[in-house]
Structure formats: structure tokens, C-alpha cells
Amino acid sequence: MLRCTATPRILRNGAPIVQKRNIMGFVRNALGLDPPPSPDEPTPANRFHPWDQSPSPDLRERAATIRAMAKCPVTGQEINYTCPISGIPTHHSREAWENDVAYQESTKPEILKKVNIYEHDLRSGRPFPEFDFPLDQDFDRMVNLTNWDLFFYTRGFYSMDTEFQLAAVTKMLSYPVTIGSVLHQFSPYSLNPKGPITLEGLKSLAALRYTLYPEQNRRVSSSTKNSPLRIFILGARAEAQLPGHVWKQLQYMFPETQMELHFVGPESHFDRNKREYVNSSAPIIRRVDETLSFVYHTDYFHVFHEAQDFFPYDPYTDIFFCFHPGFAAPESKENWMGKTMEALLETKCAIFTTGFNEADLKRDMDAVVGAYGKEVDMLMEPSKNVFGSTKWELNDVNPQQVYQFNMYMAGFRGKRYHAIEV
Structure with a gap:
């Protein structure tokens, strides 16, 4: 497996950090003089406890x-x-x-x-240098979205030498990098028949990329260039609690674009001081910096849609993501497959959804197509998400049920009807 080579980097406080693969380490290794590993270094043996x-x-x-x-x-x-x-x-x-x-x-x-x-x-208390994320992308380096290894390497992340480091970092970064991998001009997802993107999907992504890459469209004037990209994350919970510097990794992939992340759902805003979810009649706004803002909407999407709070929708600047929504799950189907799904399809904007595994995602998509088939355009056929989390999770109610976040992904939108003569 390809790993990042070591490069000195600078921490946010200005202190340099030198990764393990320095020159002296190379010499010691070549001479067979490597010291024994630190007891802090994670291994399956020292991390295993019933x-x-x-x-x-x-x-x-x-x-x-x-x-x-x-x-x-x-x-x-x-x-x-x-x-x-x-x-x-x-x-x-x-x-x-x-x-x-x-x-x-x-x-x-x-x-x-x-x-x-x-x-x-x-929970070991070891140092976590892998959590010191890189800042702006160097102008002479291009982000490679082929897989996690090449993404980390081309973005200048700390060298991910162990499965423990990968598990810890990919769990957090799966959300922003999954979004970025869909939107990026060098997305790993190609057009059918070789890839999962349909012709309608290409149309939706082309509209969004028109906004994301304004330097390629200088000859065409458009008001969308001055509008922030609105990314709606429905049913938000864990993803809404990620720190700003984690979501900033998404914005670094599109340095000329202002972004608004709209977290929508009753559990979209968690008050860490009160240690409880907070409901608010007005949007809660938090600005990370001049290019990235968080907006929390603590009710179901259809409530804001019916009140026209998000109008007008624009396929050039708006996109929706539903991470593990459970469209078909008995405990959540009623919340999704009624007014909320109808409102989503009415936006005519791209909607991408993920699942814990292939069967989970296909159940969700079958539920959508089964209920709204004639009103749905498929944008992306269900496929493996290149940037799913590598960390295994456990369902405590069924300990033999294991899963990984965002392992599969699909896309759809409300059908756009072509004008016909009458």
C-alpha cells in the first residue's frame, strides 16, 4: 500500500514537525540499528483488551x-x-x-x-500527530482523488504508517472528502458505462463545477459566481459535530469558492456545554472564516421548504447529501419517505446518499425508486465510495453487526421535464 513520504511541516502554532522517516531514521534502518518501537506505538497486541x-x-x-x-x-x-x-x-x-x-x-x-x-x-492517550491537518494546498500540487493514500500524499498529510492512524483520520474526513470527491473536476467517479455516473448525473455535476471553477468560465458572465455554494446535509447528527478545521479540508479543495454548510434536522445542533441537542426557531450561524460558514436548522427539511426559507434553489450552487439516512429503515422511513422526500425532489437539485454497506444503500434506493420512480432521475448508480471510513464500528444491540461509515454511495434528483409543444 502506498504511504505518504515524510516531509517537514509546520503546526498551527508555528512549531515544526518532522515525521518519522527522517534521514537519521533511514540511516539507522539501513544499518539495522533501529531502536525498539515505543510502547506508545499502537499494535494489535498492546491495544487488545476484553x-x-x-x-x-x-x-x-x-x-x-x-x-x-x-x-x-x-x-x-x-x-x-x-x-x-x-x-x-x-x-x-x-x-x-x-x-x-x-x-x-x-x-x-x-x-x-x-x-x-x-x-x-x-482512548490510549498516545500522541495523535495524524490529526494535525494541512492548511492551504500548494499552488504547484494537484489533489489526487484516486484513493485515501494518494489524497493524503498530495495534500501533505502526516505519513499514515499504520491502520490505527488511517482508522482515526478517515472516520472524520470521510464526510468532507466524500463531498469533495463528488464535486471535484478530477473526481474518481466517471461516466457510464465505465463508471457509476449517469448522463443526468453528468449534467448536474457540470452545473456545479461551472460554479466551482470560475477561472475556467471567465468568458461567460453569471450571477452564480458571486453566490456561495450551499451544501445541505439532511438528517445531520455526527457530521454536524465535526470541528471547523475538519470541514475546512473540503474548502481547501476548492480555494476560490465560498461555502455554506447547512446542517438540517432535529439533532443538527449539539450544545457541548449543556450536553444536549438544542432546538431553535431561527437558524444558528457559525462562521469558520470568510470562506466557510455553518448554518444549523433544527427541524425537518420539509418544514423549511414549505416556509420557502431556502428558496430559490439553484442547481448551479445547491447540492444535498444524506449520510446513512435510512430511507427504508422501519424506525426512520416515516420521517423520510413523505413530505421530506417530496420536498427534496421538488428542488430539482442533485442529492447524494451513502450507506453502511451495499445492501443498506440498495434498500434505501429501492425505497426511493419504488415510491417515486417516475419522479426520479438517477445521477449515480450505487457504488463503492472511494472515501468511506476504514474504521470498523459496532452495533451494541447486535454485536455481530459491524459496519463502516459511508461505504457505498448513490445519487438522484427530482426529474426535470423537457418542454414540449402543446
């Missing part, structure tokens, strides 16, 4: 939650046995664990072990 004996109180609490709420896949009883491979409670008893042939012959034990060690690494 959750019910974890040094982290919140992981011991999660183990208790699994025991209280989850059911054994073999016996249907409560879970009382911790898998010795993963260190996570998974079965009612050792006998049930041994008899679960499907589990033993699958990759789940090893994936659950990764969940375990990633969670312990984040």
Missing part, C-alpha cells in the same frame, strides 16, 4: 450494554460470554460460541477484534 475488563470505563459500559440489550444469535438468550478472539461479548455461553459455525468460519471475529483495538487506541 471489553468487560477494559482499562477504559466507557468500553466496560458498552460491554454491559451489550450484555443487557443484545441477544445470542444461537440461543436467543442474553449474552454472557466474551469471544476470546475479539474480546467483545457475542454469545450466551462458551458452548453457544463454539456451536456457532457460521460465526467461527466467517471473518467476523477478526473484524470485531479490529473494532476492539481501534476503540482502545482512540
